[in-house]
Amino acid sequence: MITYITDCHDGNARARLSTRIGALFGQAPTIVAADGPDPESFAALTLLDCLISLDLLGEAGHPTITLLNIAPRDGLWPNGVPFCFFHYGKHLVVSTFNARVLSLVRRELGIEKVHVTDIREAVTAAGFGPADVEKIAGTQFRSLWYVPLLAKWVADGHPVPATETAVPEPVDAEPVxxxxxxxxxxxxxxxxxxxxxxxxxxxxxxxxxxxxxxxxxxxxxxxxxxxxxxxxxxxxxxxxxxxxxxxxxxxxxxxxxxxxxxxxxxxxxxxx
The missing domain is CATH 2.40.30.90 (Bacterial fluorinating enzyme like)
Structure with missing residues (x-):
C-alpha cells in the first residue's frame, strides 16, 4: 500500500507519479491532494492520521509506504527543501524535511529524528552516472524523479547515505x-x-x-x-x-x- 500526499496534484502530475511509482513497485499509489489555503497543516494532520490508522489492526498487517511532498521554493535551499525518511514500526515514510509538516508526528508519535538525504549523494551511491545524477537533482519535479527512488531503495533495504537529524520542536502556537x-x-x-x-x-x-x-x-x-x-x-x-x-x-x-x-x-x- 502506497499513499502519496502532495501539493503537486494536477492531472498531469498524478499521471506521471502513478506511472513511475507503478513501474518501481508494481502498484500505483493513492494520491492525496494537499491543497487549500494551508497545505502544510493539512499534510501534517493527514500524515499523522495515516500512521495512527495503522494501529489496532487485530493482526500483523502489511507494511505500508507513505510519501509526502510539500516543498516550496523559498530560497533557503539550492533547489528546494531536502527529503528525509523514517520508520513508524515497520511502516516507511519519505517526506520533505519540513518542520511544520513533521510537527504532529513529532509531538504525538515521538518521531524526534529523521534521516535527511542529499539527492546527488544518494543517487550517485545508487550507481547513476553524472549526467543522470544532475538530471534527477536539478529537476523542478524532484518529488517525481527522486522520492519514488528513495522509497524503493529504503523499502528494499539498500544502504542510502543520510544524516540523522532532529526534527525541530514546533513553536507552541495557538490552536488552528x-x-x-x-x-x-x-x-x-x-x-x-x-x-x-x-x-x-x-x-x-x-x-x-x-x-x-x-x-x-x-x-x-x-x-x-x-x-x-x-x-x-x-x-x-x-x-x-x-x-x-x-x-x-x-x-x-x-x-x-x-x-x-x-x-x-x-x-x-x-x-x-
Whole structure:
C-alpha cells in the first residue's frame, strides 16, 4: 500500500507519479491532494492520521509506504527543501524535511529524528552516472524523479547515505484549523482541555471583516450536539484532536474558518 500526499496534484502530475511509482513497485499509489489555503497543516494532520490508522489492526498487517511532498521554493535551499525518511514500526515514510509538516508526528508519535538525504549523494551511491545524477537533482519535479527512488531503495533495504537529524520542536502556537472535512467540520491541530458542559470562546469571522466571539458548548460526541447548533467535541483525527462542528450544518461556513485560521479567542482554552 502506497499513499502519496502532495501539493503537486494536477492531472498531469498524478499521471506521471502513478506511472513511475507503478513501474518501481508494481502498484500505483493513492494520491492525496494537499491543497487549500494551508497545505502544510493539512499534510501534517493527514500524515499523522495515516500512521495512527495503522494501529489496532487485530493482526500483523502489511507494511505500508507513505510519501509526502510539500516543498516550496523559498530560497533557503539550492533547489528546494531536502527529503528525509523514517520508520513508524515497520511502516516507511519519505517526506520533505519540513518542520511544520513533521510537527504532529513529532509531538504525538515521538518521531524526534529523521534521516535527511542529499539527492546527488544518494543517487550517485545508487550507481547513476553524472549526467543522470544532475538530471534527477536539478529537476523542478524532484518529488517525481527522486522520492519514488528513495522509497524503493529504503523499502528494499539498500544502504542510502543520510544524516540523522532532529526534527525541530514546533513553536507552541495557538490552536488552528488543520483541515475542514466535507461536512464542514473544522479539525483542530491538537486536543483541547475540554470539560463537557462548559464553553470555550470561538472567534467567528463576519462578512464585513469584524469578529464576534461565540461561547461554544463542549459535548462528549457529535450526536450529543443539538441539531443546527455549534459544538466542540473530541474528533476522529489525531489522538482525540478537538473539532468545531455544527450538527446538520457547516461550522466552517458559519464561523468563516479555513485551514490555518486560529480558532479560539486569546483568553480561550488551555491546550491538553
Amino acid at each position: 484549523v488543520a483541515h475542514v472535512d466535507n461536512f464542514g467540520n473544522c479539525k483542530l491541530d491538537r486536543g483541547l482541555d475540554l470539560v463537557v458542559g462548559g464553553t470555550l470562546p470561538v472567534a467567528r469571522r463576519n462578512d464585513d471583516g469584524s469578529t464576534t466571539v461565540v461561547d461554544v458548548t463542549v459535548y462528549p460526541h457529535l450526536t450529543a450536539v443539538p441539531r443546527n447548533s455549534p459544538g466542540l467535541v473530541p474528533g476522529s483525527s489525531g489522538t482525540g484532536f478537538t473539532e468545531l462542528v455544527i450538527r446538520g450544518g457547516s461550522a466552517a461556513a458559519e464561523f468563516g474558518l479555513r485551514p490555518g485560521d486560529p480558532v479560539l479567542e486569546a483568553a480561550g482554552a488551555q491546550v491538553a
